[in-house]
Amino acid sequence: MASDPQRGQRGTNGTPHSQNGSKSARNGNGTTSSGNGPEPFDEDRKPTPDEARSAFTPPMGVPYPPLPEDESSTTSEFALPEGLRPEAPAEQEGSAFAPPGGFPAFTPPHGIPVISLTKEAPWQDRMRTMLRMPVHERPIPERTERTDETGPAVPRVLDLTLRIGEILLAGGEGAEDVEAAMFGVAHAYGLERVEPTVTFTLLSISYQPSLVDDPVTASRTVRRRGVDYTRLSAVFRLVDDITSDGITLEEAYRGLAEIRRNRHPFPSWALTLASGLLSGAASMLVGGGLLVFVAAAIGSMLGDRLAWLASGRGLPEFYQFVVAAMPPAMMGVGFGLIHANVQASAVITGGLFALIPGRALVAGVQDGLTGYYITASARLLEVGYLIVGIVVGVLGVLYIGLQVNPGLRRLNPEEALHVYNEPVVQIGASMLLALAFCVLLQQERHTVAFATLNGGVAWVVYGALANVARLDAVPATAIAAGLVGLFGQLLSRYRYASALPYVTAAIGPLLPGSATYFGLLNFAQGNLLDGISSLIKAVSLALAIAVGVNLGGEVARLFLRAPGPEAVGGGRRAAKRTRGF
DSSP: OOTTTSSSBTTTTTTTOOTTTTOOOOTTSOEEEEEEEEEEEOOOOOOOTOOOOOOSSSOOOOOOOOOOOOOOOOOOOOOOOOOOOOOOOOOOOOOSSSOTTTTTOOTTOOOOOOOOOSSSSHHHHHHHHHHTTTTGGOOOOOOOSSSSOOHHHHHHHHHHHHHHHHHHHTTOOHHHHHHHHHHHHHHHHTTSSSEEESSSEEEEEEEEESSTSEEEEEEOOOOOHHHHOHHHHHHHHHHIIIIOOOOHHHHHHHHHHHHHHOOOSSOOHHHHHHEEEEEHHHHHHTOOOHHHHHHHHHHHHHHHHHHHHHHTTTTHHHHHHHHHEEEEEEEEHHHHOOTTTHHHHHHHHHHHHSOOOOOOOOHHHHHHHOOOHHHHHHHHHHHHHHHHHHHHHHHHHHHHHHOOTTGGGGHHHHHOOOOOOOOHHHHHHHHHHHHHHHHHOOOHHHHHHHHHHHHHHHHHHHHHHISSOOOOOOHHHHHHHHHHHHHHHHHHHHHSSSSSSTTTTGGGGGHHHHHHHHHHHHHTTHHHHHHHHHHHHHHHHHHHHHHHHHHHHHEEEEEEEOOOOOTOOOOOOOGGGGSOO
């Protein structure tokens, strides 16, 4: 190592000397320094008494610790030694003020991920996602910016929300979808802290501006119910315009008034004709011929006119079903008395298909499965009353016919109806039945073809499972109804509309008309055990239809991309009242 010209030479006794004779002090890094610069440290040198010593300098004979390879790395006396694992933090108890799962407790540098609840999925899925979340986990959905800063008046928004919910509930929509629509409308107009409530006949909504303000609550009673799926679809489009396009409150009121003023797409005479076609097609499903088709159609049309007359006189719906069930039963008993070659049982069975309240049954079971037990109980109780009305009408006529002619063989279930398996005829009859149901439900014309095709597919699946695979009727019906619900949900997502127009008419061929008739006939003949067995089978088939339709819809939602916090890391939400809170 070359020496500096001004650095002194090392002496023989190991003590360094500078050229000017001054002593050097020992530094903390093991080197000596003079006035001009550091010098190498001699380990054999003995320290002098006047030499300064640092408290951090290792004693003699102890080597210096190695320097870190990375000069930028820092250490701390609080750092955890190597080989020890950090203690897991204690799990915090849940709190309404704690951030929900998937959300950070502080604002990260890159920002909080935005939850988009607009225009990426139908409003049913968006608002259902919000409803199935706990209140403290509901994010504020994105809304279209409005020109007015104050926003519309709260009472008018609540009134519009209730009117929209009234039309949906009166049209047969499920309670969860009605709440989702009300929730979406209120949020679209800036009311964030809202809680809609739906029961069978009462709608209410509560809005609280802040935690210190008094809540504002409004309610509306549903007194009249009518089947008009055209109006139902129009309300769905209106809700989509409100939640996605951000139309003003005045435009929404004008749209709702226009929906109410619109006339039904089919007149009353078309409904009567559709009722006859439905009963005739149903009689062909169980083996009836052309004469049976005509007899069942005439009986059903007479019953429909009598029901309209009873409705015009203000009679309750129970008595309307009683008088509507009597003409088909009278036609069947009359043909059994005067014409031995006519399957009178097929005539009565066809008339029952037009009266069984399958729409209300499916809605009631769906409300029960989604956790709306009060509404489900009321709907199922309504179905029970209507079925009792059908039983009273048919059973009274059968009893009188058997009293007139106790040997009426054509009403014997063992001889009148056998296992009928004519695929081509039955597929055509099932599609005609679904078409007639579409007219009775006042559906939009562009949905009729899809619903008719869906009904034909339902019967093909049921026939393949029940007649070819020899599967029991109950699971075969459930599987066929599940496919109906699946296809209905997919079609509704494609059209951004309600699933009811694509589902309700398609389940018509699966209704348990034959089992219901057998049970009533056995009761009229005094065979109580056989009658109870047949009615239990009819109830099982009806529940299989309802559960299958609901399951098919849930399967469709399971595989469709749902918006909301699921994209952040959470799982798919179940119904809000079935999560074990």
